[in-house]
Amino acid sequence: xxxxxxxxxxxxxxxxxxxxxxxxxxxxxxxxxxxxxxxxxxxxxxxxxxxxxxxxxxxxxxxxxxxxxxxxxxxxxxxxxxxxxxxxxxxxxxxxxxxxxxxxxxxxxxxxxxxxxxxxxxxxxxxxxxxxxxxxxxxxxxxxxxxxxxxxxxxxxxxxxxxxxxxxxxxxxxxxxxxxxxxxxxxxxxxxxxxxxxxxxxxxxxxxxxxxxxxxxxxxxxxxxxxxxxxxxxxxxxxxxxxxxxxxxxxxxxxxxxxxxxxxxxxxxxxxxxxxxxxxxxxxxxxxxxxxxxxxxxxxx
Amino acid sequence: xxxxxxxxxxxxxxxxxxxxxxxxxxxxxxxxxxxxxxxxxxxxxxxxxxxxxxxxxxxxxxxxxxxxxxxxxxxxxxxxxxxxxxxxxxxxxxxxxxxxxxxxxxxxxxxxxxxxxxxxxxxxxxxxxxxxxxxxxxxxxxxxxxxxxxxxxxxxxxxxxxxxxxxxxxxxxxxxxxxxxxxxxxxxxxxxxxxxxxxxxxxxxxxxxxxxxxxxxxxxxxxxxxxxxxxxxxxxxxxxxxxxxxxxxxxxxxxxxxxxxxxxxxxxxxxxxxxxxxxxxxxxxxxxxxxxxxxxxxxxx
Numbered sequence: 049x050x051x052x053x054x055x056x057x058x059x060x061x062x063x064x065x066x067x068x069x070x071x072x073x074x075x076x077x078x079x080x081x082x083x084x085x086x087x088x089x090x091x092x093x094x095x096x097x098x099x100x101x102x103x104x105x106x107x108x109x110x111x112x113x114x115x116x117x118x119x120x121x122x123x124x125x126x127x128x129x130x131x132x133x134x135x136x137x138x139x140x141x142x143x144x145x146x147x148x149x150x151x152x153x154x155x156x157x158x159x160x161x162x163x164x165x166x167x168x169x170x171x172x173x174x175x176x177x178x179x180x181x182x183x184x185x186x187x188x189x190x191x192x193x194x195x196x197x198x199x200x201x202x203x204x205x206x207x208x209x210x211x212x213x214x215x216x217x218x219x220x221x222x223x224x225x226x227x228x229x230x231x232x233x234x235x236x237x238x239x240x241x242x243x244x245x246x247x248x249x250x251x252x253x254x255x256x257x258x259x260x261x262x263x264x265x266x267x268x269x270x271x272x273x274x275x276x277x278x279x280x281x282x283x284x285x286x287x288x289x290x291x292x293x294x295x296x297x298x299x300x301x302x303x304x305x306x307x308x309x310x311x312x313x314x315x316x317x318x319x320x321x322x323x324x325x326x327x328x329x330x331x332x333x334x335x336x337x338x339x340x341x342x343x344x345x346x347x348x349x
Numbered sequence: 350x351x352x353x354x355x356x357x358x359x360x361x362x363x364x365x366x367x368x369x370x371x372x373x374x375x376x377x378x379x380x381x382x383x384x385x386x387x388x389x390x391x392x393x394x395x396x397x398x399x400x401x402x403x404x405x406x407x408x409x410x411x412x413x414x415x416x417x418x419x420x421x422x423x424x425x426x427x428x429x430x431x432x433x434x435x436x437x438x439x440x441x442x443x444x445x446x447x448x449x450x451x452x453x454x455x456x457x458x459x460x461x462x463x464x465x466x467x468x469x470x471x472x473x474x475x476x477x478x479x480x481x482x483x484x485x486x487x488x489x490x491x492x493x494x495x496x497x498x499x500x501x502x503x504x505x506x507x508x509x510x511x512x513x514x515x516x517x518x519x520x521x522x523x524x525x526x527x528x529x530x531x532x533x534x535x536x537x538x539x540x541x542x543x544x545x546x547x548x549x550x551x552x553x554x555x556x557x558x559x560x561x562x563x564x565x566x567x568x569x570x571x572x573x574x575x576x577x578x579x580x581x582x583x584x585x586x587x588x589x590x591x592x593x594x595x596x597x598x599x600x601x602x603x604x605x606x607x608x609x610x611x612x613x614x615x616x617x618x619x620x621x622x623x624x625x626x627x628x629x630x631x632x633x634x635x636x637x638x639x640x641x642x643x644x645x646x647x648x649x650x
Contacts, residue, residue, distance in 0.1 A: 053365055053368075053375070053378055053379060053382060054365065056361050056365065056382050056386070057358045057359075057361035057362040057365060058358075060357050060358035060361055061358040064354055064355065064357065064358060067354075074354070077354055078354060078394060081354060081357050082390050082391075085357070085386050085387075085389050085390035086386075086387075086390045088386050089383050089386035089387045089390065090383075093379060
């Protein structure tokens, strides 16, 4: 997805929220905004929006001298998610369709996002465990399950710290030896890094790699050659969150996106209302190259 | 009022709305936003926000080659206001306090503003004639009346085309030979110019001057020496709209501001809720230099 003109004021809004989150020094906040204004004035609108997100948070880290301003927030939400995990697991196991329940919880956990609307409330995380079944959902979890059953190399593109704890409920229903999880190569917002994957209990169960990038999402030109190779070799990719959708919505690779729709631009791009938990499939239409096109297409309906 | 960091994303949002209002060409819209991003990156945050509004709309006119993109909109709202004026006048005359009714209508007419939230609806203009008495209002119209009675040189800083038609209801209750109305020196958004004052029927009844500026509001450094002289000589200034408040809230001159509060930054600066019709008095406290301090201070309560 390219950058829309609506994204430009939103970059500034996000940058201001982030600047205020990481420093009380108004002169530094202003300097961060000036850097973002300059970068936005020169940006190529054909690049996906998270590339600017990467620039915003690099400016933030450099101006404040803080290499990981969200470290404490990430630890806090990981701890909260681990506390809630047993209850969430119980509810998944008790569901009529535990796979679908896990898909919905992993989607709902995408609420743990500091990028778009600032800090999420802890109560919204508690609520997802109780309320996931009633949240507006679009997509076909059975199509994802069938794709998982047929895939040799499954690649999860992780999103946020804390959120990845709830992803375990879905990962635990997959063959562990066929799963690789990709985290960020360096801290950016509250996106999960190797340290967060370790704290979430993922590294002892699954192969976890980093993508060599500190840009949110997976705009491939920002990622390492090794990550790009793994991305090309995977025969099923599950991409969590809006930044991954924005980065890869035009991909020719077999990707399922699982995200909460958080902004009007992505709502328009997907045709779904704000707030929807969406399981979407790429590539669509003629570009689809998966082994099971009939089964795979259902998720995109 | 200086420019707050919240104003920076808002400039971009306003610029995008304005760019889309004046052209369907997305490349031109993008070029306008790039100019605004560059200007905002370098701007002095001590200047009031309308100075950037002036830059936005200059970029808009230059990029589109259209010297007055809001001309048709200004004519349309002037026509609508003139149609509604007899009914509004009837209601003012029938009110228990016709002065207060006229103050409220002139404040409510500040809804005719394309700057902040884009094009106003015609129904909101019809509604102000019927609903002005019930709209949330802050201030003391009697203090303004007393100041008018005591003033030799009254200067109205006009705001928008169409709005100035409703200002007539207040101006008609003032001594015409002591009133001067200042309009913009050149087209900017839907701010009233000499042409709009003529169409509103003001030029035949009152002295109308222009301020020599195409920047919204009256940041004095953007105005002509002749306007500044008149501003300094006036012993009562009535400044309509948010841009005049933002430009002059720190003035030492005797100003009453009459505006609708349309953004969170001005809401915070005034301590009044969004949407309030506010009659505010400057200068406040120790800087007050008017002839009737006791009477004047009531409006600021």
